[in-house]
Amino acid sequence: MNCDFFKSNLLDFYYKECNKDTCLQMREHMDGCHQCATLFGKISAVLGSADAVKNESPDAFYYTRLSAKITTMHDSPAHTRWLLRIAQPLLAACFAIFGVFVGYKIYDKLQQVEPYTAQIDAAGKAEVQLADEYLPKGDNEELLNTYFFNE
Amino acid sequence: MAASELINRLISGDERAFKMVVDTNAPMIFRVIMNFGVRREDAEDLSQEVFLDAFRNIRKFRNDSEISTWLYRIAINKSLNFVKKHKGSKRANFQLEDINTFDRNWSVESSEQQFVTGEQRTLLYNSIEKLSENQRIAFTLNKLDELSYKEISDIMMISVSSVESLIHRAKIKLQNILLDFFK
Numbered sequence: 018m019n020c021d022f023f024k025s026n027l028l029d030f031y032y033k034e035c036n037k038d039t040c041l042q043m044r045e046h047m048d049g050c051h052q053c054a055t056l057f058g059k060i061s062a063v064l065g066s067a068d069a070v071k072n073e074s075p076d077a078f079y080y081t082r083l084s085a086k087i088t089t090m091h092d093s094p095a096h097t098r099w100l101l102r103i104a105q106p107l108l109a110a111c112f113a114i115f116g117v118f119v120g121y122k123i124y125d126k127l128q129q130v131e132p133y134t135a136q137i138d139a140a141g142k143a144e145v146q147l148a149d150e151y152l153p154k155g156d157n158e159e160l161l162n163t164y165f166f167n168e
Numbered sequence: 169m170a171a172s173e174l175i176n177r178l179i180s181g182d183e184r185a186f187k188m189v190v191d192t193n194a195p196m197i198f199r200v201i202m203n204f205g206v207r208r209e210d211a212e213d214l215s216q217e218v219f220l221d222a223f224r225n226i227r228k229f230r231n232d233s234e235i236s237t238w239l240y241r242i243a244i245n246k247s248l249n250f251v252k253k254h255k256g257s258k259r260a261n262f263q264l265e266d267i268n269t270f271d272r273n274w275s276v277e278s279s280e281q282q283f284v285t286g287e288q289r290t291l292l293y294n295s296i297e298k299l300s301e302n303q304r305i306a307f308t309l310n311k312l313d314e315l316s317y318k319e320i321s322d323i324m325m326i327s328v329s330s331v332e333s334l335i336h337r338a339k340i341k342l343q344n345i346l347l348d349f350f351k
Contacts, residue, residue, distance in 0.1 A: 028343045066288035070202045074195040
């Protein structure tokens, strides 16, 4: 038996599905070929790794959770579940639209405030104008000396 | 209890009959789902969905097969859909914790060894995923769930010889995939 033949029968050998003679030859080949023996070891480990699942089982509360789900299923009939599926996104969309609407209203209000600032600006300009009229005209240095240093 | 009587009791909403079906079939349905590469926590949810679906559609159940066969079909469909949907995410996360290690001897198997086993299992499921869908179902049910060709033919609704052929081709393909990997 050569290595190629050994490789072509690897899975059958692992699952013990090759005929008696072939199995015997495979074993003999492995005894004399270290590479094939290593390869078989690696592939056996991969195929055997699924064995752990054989001991698996659901946990102790499996049926309790399942019956709770069944109760919920009975409590809310199919049309209610569909209604919920539609109602939830609809409600979310309504909230989003309401948020946009409120935001727009607030912005609008802020826009209305602007004329008031314009009024303030206008009043300020008038005061400046009035002050200009009443302030004595002349040299700034003279004014400073007169009013601030009493000279 | 005869199968027809059991079905009638399930249709009438008999909780004891339902519990009996769940208790009898839950472990194997759970393992079938896990053997398709689904994580433990997802496998629990999926297997519960299998029973819920079966319970919802019990009136559609035709008495031409065993109830377990019907549950297997639902479980396989759900598993394949789940794996397709979560390809690259949940599957990639199939880890050591997915196997209930507390039931085994931590002291005997070192954490390093457990890591290696986890890697090997990932390699196995990734390799099986490369098979065609029918080959994959037949191979998984036969080699991992240890079902007979007859049981698989009932589940897949194909002849026994077709099952044999599928498994034979699956073995050759899987062998080549693994040989390529270890080349």
